[in-house]
Structures are given as structure tokens and as C-alpha cells.
Amino acid sequence: MRLGRLSLIVIVFAATAVPAHTATIEITMQNLVISPAEVSAKVGDTITWINKDVFAHTATAKNGDFDVNLPPNKSATSVLKKAGTVDYYCRYHPNMKATLKIEP
Amino acid sequence: MLVRWSAAIAAAVLLSSPVLLQGARAADKLTDPQIAHIAYTAGVIDINAAKQALKKAKNKDVKAFAEDMVRDHEAVNKQALALVKKLNVTPEDNDTSKALSKQASDKLAELDKLNGAAFDKAYVANEVAYHKTVNGALETQLIPSASNAELKSLLQTGLKIFQGHEQHAEHVASELK
Numbered sequence: 001m002r003l004g005r006l007s008l009i010v011i012v013f014a015a016t017a018v019p020a021h022t023a024t025i026e027i028t029m030q031n032l033v034i035s036p037a038e039v040s041a042k043v044g045d046t047i048t049w050i051n052k053d054v055f056a057h058t059a060t061a062k063n064g065d066f067d068v069n070l071p072p073n074k075s076a077t078s079v080l081k082k083a084g085t086v087d088y089y090c091r092y093h094p095n096m097k098a099t100l101k102i103e104p
Numbered sequence: 105m106l107v108r109w110s111a112a113i114a115a116a117v118l119l120s121s122p123v124l125l126q127g128a129r130a131a132d133k134l135t136d137p138q139i140a141h142i143a144y145t146a147g148v149i150d151i152n153a154a155k156q157a158l159k160k161a162k163n164k165d166v167k168a169f170a171e172d173m174v175r176d177h178e179a180v181n182k183q184a185l186a187l188v189k190k191l192n193v194t195p196e197d198n199d200t201s202k203a204l205s206k207q208a209s210d211k212l213a214e215l216d217k218l219n220g221a222a223f224d225k226a227y228v229a230n231e232v233a234y235h236k237t238v239n240g241a242l243e244t245q246l247i248p249s250a251s252n253a254e255l256k257s258l259l260q261t262g263l264k265i266f267q268g269h270e271q272h273a274e275h276v277a278s279e280l281k
Contacts, residue, residue, distance in 0.1 A: 031261060031264070032261075032264050032265060032268070054179045054180070054182065054183050055175070055176055055179050055265065056175055056179075072179060092172050092175070092176070093265065093268050094268070094271075094272065095268050095271070
């Protein structure tokens with residue numbers, strides 16, 4: 001009984017501990033430039049996309065993994081689900097390019 | 105004779121695409137209210153062209169390009185209006201703006217007669233030429249002449265985005281061939 005309760009506590013602790021390891025990373029689009037141009041992250045991390053321009057932008061993965069719409073002066077978040085190196089760009093302004101390195 | 109010559113020159117200036125550059129050169133030095141008017145007019149012209157394309161274009165890349173033009177140029181012009189209001193500047197009509205508007209309305213009428221693939225091609229070809237002209241004018245005339253730092257900065261942002269439009273238009277044009 002005592003052991004049972006202990007293991008329950010361990011499980012609960014383990015479950016709540018997982019999100020503490022994930023990070024939130026900010027990527028900004030300003031003056032038609034994405035910065036940082038290269039970001040390293042881990043699966044489970046959250047990306048906060050911040051559009052500081054008066055123009056609408058998108059963060060669109062070349063491999064189709066994500067396609068985030070960013071209206072002028074708005075931000076959005078997405079959680080990284082798959083590992084890999086993903087090149088992405090803005091569909092409206094294809095000169096805006098950057099890379100996300102997602103580790104497992 | 106002299107009168108006829110100058111009329112012929114004026115007509116040639118209007119018909120050749122770098123009307124903006126030549127118009128700007130004719131004026132000694134552009135003032136900020138004139139620059140604001142030219143930049144705003146140039147934006148309105150491209151929005152009108154895009155709205156025509158949204159009605160007439162058949163190709164989906166051409167339509168998507170036209171949508172991009174409306175969205176970006178409206179955003180720039182909204183900023184421009186906010187800036188002139190903030191600076192308490194009244195945009196001032198001038199020969200360059202007039203020449204641009206005249207040339208644009210002629211182009212709209214010309215493109216209106218075309219349909220289908222012929223329209224798509226002509227619209228995109230004109231977008232390439234138009235952005236080249238406007239970007240050249242921004243780089244060599246409007247930005248260097250602008251006195252107010254905020255106006256200069258807005259024009260620089262405009263140049264950056266319009267250079268992207270020029271490349272985009274060139275890409276769409278090459279796909280249509």
C-alpha cells in the first residue's frame with residue numbers, strides 16, 4: 001500500500017516534470033527579415049512567431065510540416081512535433097527564409 | 105515648331121515606361137509632400153491593376169500574385185497615410201504623380217481589352233516593368249530626396265518589399281511561358 005502510493009507520486013511527478021524541459025523560443029519577423037535565421041530546438045518546444053511588420057507573413061515549412069499564418073502585428077505559437085532540419089519561408093515574401101533544427 | 109517638338113517629347117516621356125524617373129528629373133528637387141504623393145499614387149496604381157487582374161486573370165499563380173499586391177500595397181499605403189497624418193503633411197500633387205496616373209489609366213484600358221492567357225501574360229509583364237520603374241525611382245530619386253527620416257525609412261521598407269514583388273513577378277512571368 002505504501003509502495004503503491006509512492007509509485008503513484010513518482011508517476012505524477014514524472015508526468016508534471018515533462019513540460020518543464022520544453023522551451024519557448026521566439027522567432028521574429030521584422031522589416032521582411034526572419035530572426036534568428038537559424039534556431040535549434042527540441043521536439044515538444046513551442047515556437048512563438050512574432051510578426052512586427054505591417055505586412056501579413058507566413059511561416060511555411062518547405063516539407064509541409066507547418067504553415068502558420070501571421071497577420072500584421074500579430075503573433076502565433078506552434079509546438080514542434082517532429083525532429084529534423086526544416087527550411088521554411090514566407091509564402092507572400094519568398095525572400096524571407098530561415099531554418100529550424102529540431103532535435104528529438 | 106518648338107511647341108510641337110515639346111509636345112512630342114512630352115508624349116514620348118509619357119509613353120516610355122520610366123516616366124517616373126523622367127518626371128522626377130524634370131522637377132528640380134522633390135519635396136516630402138510631393139514624394140509622399142508619388143509613393144502613395146504608385147501604390148494605388150498597383151492596387152487598381154491587381155483588382156482588375158483579380159476579376160480577369162485565369163491562372164492561379166497570377167491571381168495569387170495579384171492578391172499579394174493588394175495586401176502589401178494597401179499595407180504600405182495605410183502606413184503612409186498614418187505617417188503623413190502624424191507629420192501633419194498634406195501630400196501634394198505634382199507632374200510625376202499626374203504622369204504616372206495617366207500612364208496607368210491607359211494601361212488599365214489596354215489590358216481591359218485582353219482576356220484569358222493573353223491578359224495574364226500582359227498583366228504580369230507590366231507588373232515586372234512597373235516594379236522595375238518604381239524601384240529605380242525609389243532608389244535614385246525618392247529615397248535620396250526625402251528629408252524626413254520616418255518618410256525615408258518607410259520608402260526603404262517599400263523598396264525592399266517591392267523588390268520582392270519584382271522578383272515574384274519575374275518568376276510568375278517565366279512560368280507563363
